[in-house]
Amino acid sequence: MSAPGDTRAPEATDGGGRSGGPPVQPSLGVLGWARFVWRQLTSMRTALFLLLLLAVAAIPGSTFPQRSIDAARTAQWISDHPTAGPILDDLGFFEVYASPWFAAIYLLLFVSLIGCVVPRTRVHWRQVRSVPPRAPRRLERLPAHREVVVDGTPEEVRERLRGALRRRRYRVHAHDDTSLSGEKGYLKETGNLVFHVALVGVLVGVAWGHLLGWRGDVIVPVGSTFANTLSRYDTFSPGPWVDPNDLDPYTLRLDRMDVAFETEDTGPGQFGQPRDFRASTTFTDGDGTERSEEIAVNHPLETGDGTVFLLGNGYAPRVTVRDAEGTVIYSDATAFLPEDNFYTSVGAVKVPGAVPEPLGFAGFFLPTGVIDDERGPHSVFPDTLDPQLALTAFEGELFPGGRPQSVYTLDTEAMEPLPGDEADQLRILLRPGETFELPGDRGSITFDGVERFAGLSIRTDPGKTLTLVAALTSLTGLVASLVVRRRRLFVRVGPADEAGRTVVAVGGLAKDDDEGMDDELAAVLTTDEGPR
Amino acid sequence: MTETTFAQLSTLSAYSAIGVLTLAMIAYAFYLARLAPARDERREQEAARRATPERELVGVGGGADQDHEADRAGAAGPTSEMPVESAGARKAAGIGWTLTLLGTVLVVAAVALRAAEVHRWPLGNMYEFALVGSMFTLLAYVGWSFRRDLRWLGVFVVVPVLVVLGTAETVWYTEASQLMPSLQSVWLAIHVTVATVAVAIFTIGAALGGLYLVQDRIEARGGTRSFMARLPSARALERLSYMTHVVAFPLWTFTVIVGAIWARQAWGAYWNWDPKEVWSFVIWVVYAAYLHARATTGWKRQNATWIALAGFVCVVLNFAVVNVYFVGQHSYSGL
Numbered sequence: 062m063s064a065p066g067d068t069r070a071p072e073a074t075d076g077g078g079r080s081g082g083p084p085v086q087p088s089l090g091v092l093g094w095a096r097f098v099w100r101q102l103t104s105m106r107t108a109l110f111l112l113l114l115l116a117v118a119a120i121p122g123s124t125f126p127q128r129s130i131d132a133a134r135t136a137q138w139i140s141d142h143p144t145a146g147p148i149l150d151d152l153g154f155f156e157v158y159a160s161p162w163f164a165a166i167y168l169l170l171f172v173s174l175i176g177c178v179v180p181r182t183r184v185h186w187r188q189v190r191s192v193p194p195r196a197p198r199r200l201e202r203l204p205a206h207r208e209v210v211v212d213g214t215p216e217e218v219r220e221r222l223r224g225a226l227r228r229r230r231y232r233v234h235a236h237d238d239t240s241l242s243g244e245k246g247y248l249k250e251t252g253n254l255v256f257h258v259a260l261v262g263v264l265v266g267v268a269w270g271h272l273l274g275w276r277g278d279v280i281v282p283v284g285s286t287f288a289n290t291l292s293r294y295d296t297f298s299p300g301p302w303v304d305p306n307d308l309d310p311y312t313l314r315l316d317r318m319d320v321a322f323e324t325e326d327t328g329p330g331q332f333g334q335p336r337d338f339r340a341s342t343t344f345t346d347g348d349g350t351e352r353s354e355e356i357a358v359n360h361p362l363e364t365g366d367g368t369v370f371l372l373g374n375g376y377a378p379r380v381t382v383r384d385a386e387g388t389v390i391y392s393d394a395t396a397f398l399p400e401d402n403f404y405t406s407v408g409a410v411k412v413p414g415a416v417p418e419p420l421g422f423a424g425f426f427l428p429t430g431v432i433d434d435e436r437g438p439h440s441v442f443p444d445t446l447d448p449q450l451a452l453t454a455f456e457g458e459l460f461p462g463g464r465p466q467s468v469y470t471l472d473t474e475a476m477e478p479l480p481g482d483e484a485d486q487l488r489i490l491l492r493p494g495e496t497f498e499l500p501g502d503r504g505s506i507t508f509d510g511v512e513r514f515a516g517l518s519i520r521t522d523p524g525k526t527l528t529l530v531a532a533l534t535s536l537t538g539l540v541a542s543l544v545v546r547r548r549r550l551f552v553r554v555g556p557a558d559e560a561g562r563t564v565v566a567v568g569g570l571a572k573d574d575d576e577g578m579d580d581e582l583a584a585v586l587t588t589d590e591g592p593r
Numbered sequence: 594m595t596e597t598t599f600a601q602l603s604t605l606s607a608y609s610a611i612g613v614l615t616l617a618m619i620a621y622a623f624y625l626a627r628l629a630p631a632r633d634e635r636r637e638q639e640a641a642r643r644a645t646p647e648r649e650l651v652g653v654g655g656g657a658d659q660d661h662e663a664d665r666a667g668a669a670g671p672t673s674e675m676p677v678e679s680a681g682a683r684k685a686a687g688i689g690w691t692l693t694l695l696g697t698v699l700v701v702a703a704v705a706l707r708a709a710e711v712h713r714w715p716l717g718n719m720y721e722f723a724l725v726g727s728m729f730t731l732l733a734y735v736g737w738s739f740r741r742d743l744r745w746l747g748v749f750v751v752v753p754v755l756v757v758l759g760t761a762e763t764v765w766y767t768e769a770s771q772l773m774p775s776l777q778s779v780w781l782a783i784h785v786t787v788a789t790v791a792v793a794i795f796t797i798g799a800a801l802g803g804l805y806l807v808q809d810r811i812e813a814r815g816g817t818r819s820f821m822a823r824l825p826s827a828r829a830l831e832r833l834s835y836m837t838h839v840v841a842f843p844l845w846t847f848t849v850i851v852g853a854i855w856a857r858q859a860w861g862a863y864w865n866w867d868p869k870e871v872w873s874f875v876i877w878v879v880y881a882a883y884l885h886a887r888a889t890t891g892w893k894r895q896n897a898t899w900i901a902l903a904g905f906v907c908v909v910l911n912f913a914v915v916n917v918y919f920v921g922q923h924s925y926s927g928l
Contacts, residue, residue, distance in 0.1 A: 105892075108885065109885050109889070112879075112885065113882050115878050116875045116878040116879050119874055119875050119878070122866055123866075123872060123921075129866070130866065131920075134920070158866050276861070326768060331770045334773055335774055336771055336772075336773065337774055358859060359777060360858075361858065361861070368861070370860070372861060520861050520862065522857075522862070522863070528853075528863070529853075529863075532853070533850065536843060536850060539842075539846060540843050543839045543884075
């Protein structure tokens with residue numbers, strides 16, 4: 062995270078908190094202990110340990126399914142592993158990035174970072190405003206050193222070198238008549254500090270977005286209109302500080318949904334892959350102004366209150382259920398949820414108004430249907446080449462105990478399957494336009510046709526701008542801290558044996574291991590020996 | 594030309610590159626073998642080594658002067674301090690270098706032909722990442738070689754490239770295909786290209802880091818008669834390794850930031866802890882730890898380098914394992 066030359070002061074200079082060894086004083090007292098702990102925490106050793114720990118702690122989030130990403134897969138994993146599942150669940154392995162231990166690591170890391178950056182900023186501030194230190198008495202003791210004899214009096218030579226150093230952007234100060242002290246590369250430490258402070262900005266931006274952001278998902282079939290109110294969302298997850306009733310009153314009508322799938326490339330894993338999803342919509346804002354908007358993957362719609370992303374799509378078969386007299390008791394485009402790449406979709410049609418008892422249908426919608434013994438009903442292509450609806454029918458109580466349930470599944474706990482002719486259970490297979498007469502005067506079910514639906518996700522993240530700006534600032538600081546070299550250069554002049562000549566000694570001191578210091582000295586002297 | 598022709602030419606070019614680079618590898622290996630000092634030479638050399646105790650110079654800023662010389666000696670081949678390399682060695686290195694250049698041109702051609710075949714930026718699946726990654730690794734090596742004598746590094750760059758190219762053609766090969774909607778974005782060209790460049794440079798950094806650790810152990814033992822004696826000193830190798838990481842780390846940071854921008858555009862959230870994001874983060878943190886460890890006085894350079902190598906293990910896992918076996922939104926391997 063930081064630049065070379067990073068010696069965290071407390072570790073290097075402090076006796077009490079020095080790595081591992083017992084504190085010097087036998088009794089520290091509360092304040093002493095607090096100071097000891099603080100120094101331990103802000104030491105580079107701890108920071109390094111926390112960094113590596115953070116890396117290790119992040120890994121389980123990629124190996125175990127995460128509830129926030131795929132709740133169904135997480136639940137499946139836990140039920141597949143009855144012993145390990147619940148234990149790991151208690152330990153937070155399915156929500157790693159929201160777990161207390163993960164938070165503990167990065168918060169400690171940030172405390173350590175602040176505890177390091179604040180004193181360093183003070184030191185750096187003082188250094189930036191001070192003049193370079195006095196030249197050491199013996200320049201030949203410096204790691205890089207050169208001595209030459211040149212024409213000119215010591216005064217002239219010194220002035221020439223002063224110019225040379227200034228041109229090379231050294232801050233130059235003469236502590237006495239025969240020497241010069243130059244320093245440059247303050248930007249290195251500045252960049253280093255900016256990098257670290259900006260990381261705090263990233264964290265603040267993330268937290269801000271978490272507290273004040275929200276997201277809602279909704280499935281909109283073609284021809285339907287979505288109104289931006291809380292009740293219209295299928296799911297809505299607001300941040301803790303969000304008022305979910307305060308949404309901008311806009312509406313969005315899905316006029317058309319265009320999809321394209323791979324039909325030419327029959328290579329493995331390519332046939333039937335999605336190539337384009339495009340939703341043509343009519344957006345009506347709060348004061349009634351309409352405009353046409355296209356939403357596509359990678360091309361979201363900014364509404365001013367949330368951004369609309371097209372994240373999913375699928376099919377909503379239009380189903381009509383009639384009672385024995387032929388009265389329509391249910392007619393709707395009902396979204397079925399795609400389960401695989403070929404859009405084998407599952408869903409349920411719930412008819413509470415049916416007599417004598419409420420009816421429920423559950424099963425598959427297949428855009429290009431095939432039913433075989435091995436895999437059951439499934440689709441072999443994502444587009445509607447041969448749409449089929451394969452359903453089983455149940456009757457009984459649709460919502461036992463009033464428990465909330467998914468619209469895509471049927472809770473058959475309090476229901477009985479309708480009996481079939483040969484099979485033990487009634488199986489219905491419909492193509493568009495076909496009607497199936499339900500046994501025992503229960504009416505009929507008709508598959509009228511199929512619409513596409515758009516899975517829209519509407520989200521706001523007020524912290525994202527801060528996060529982005531902070532991240533880019535931190536990158537800038539990082540580059541400065543890695544590229545800029547902090548150098549001190551000292552010059553001492555004195556009369557040579559021959560009259561009119563001067564002995565020039567230059568010595569260089571780099572803040573860290575600096576390959577170019579020697580060339581730098583040569584360059585400074587060459588500038589001096591140039592045209593005169 | 595038709596797309597099929599482009600496809601055939603691209604594959605032909607890649608296979609030719611594998612052949613040419615294999616020969617380059619042999620030539621470079623021969624060069625190193627010929628570099629090993631002769632018996633009497635070795636004795637002289639050890640005497641010289643004792644005279645200039647390099648390891649003691651590791652102290653704060655110690656002896657930049659000698660150090661610089663040592664570095665030059667290592668990097669620039671024959672100097673007054675180094676016995677002149679044999680004609681055979683020089684010839685082998687020359688052949689290795691020419692073949693590497695040819696191999697690089699062939700890989701560049703394979704990438705360009707692939708792009709012509711698929712009519713898009715050729716970074717849409719794992720095969721293409723591997724191909725372009727090999728190209729950038731070779732380009733980085735060749736480009737750097739114009740500034741420094743890196744013939745000794747040749748074999749350590751060509752071998753990983755060969756492994757990746759070979760695996761790409763045999764295991765990861767994917768027929769040309771168009772992209773799924775989430776990949777159709779200008780960010781593909783920016784995010785994935787920079788990521789691939791960063792990985793290429795990390796690869797060279799890891800090779801240098803590994804060489805440093807070996808050289809360091811040899812120096813601690815008091816020298817060797819193997820070719821390692823003719824490679825740059827441990828200190829110089831460590832510094833070269835650090836330099837490459839200093840270039841690659843900001844590139845990786847940029848990759849992660851741009852990836853976040855694109856993720857927001859395509860998936861609605863800039864950070865979703867997708868497995869690929871997790872591993873990119875892990876890589877970033879591990880290399881950050883490396884830079885910290887290296888900057889800390891009191892931390893051994895060896896230990897810091899081990900952290901960098903751990904970072905490279907994460908890079909490899911992120912590519913070879915996460916792409917294929919982990920369930921996530923970055924499932925673009927095409928396998």
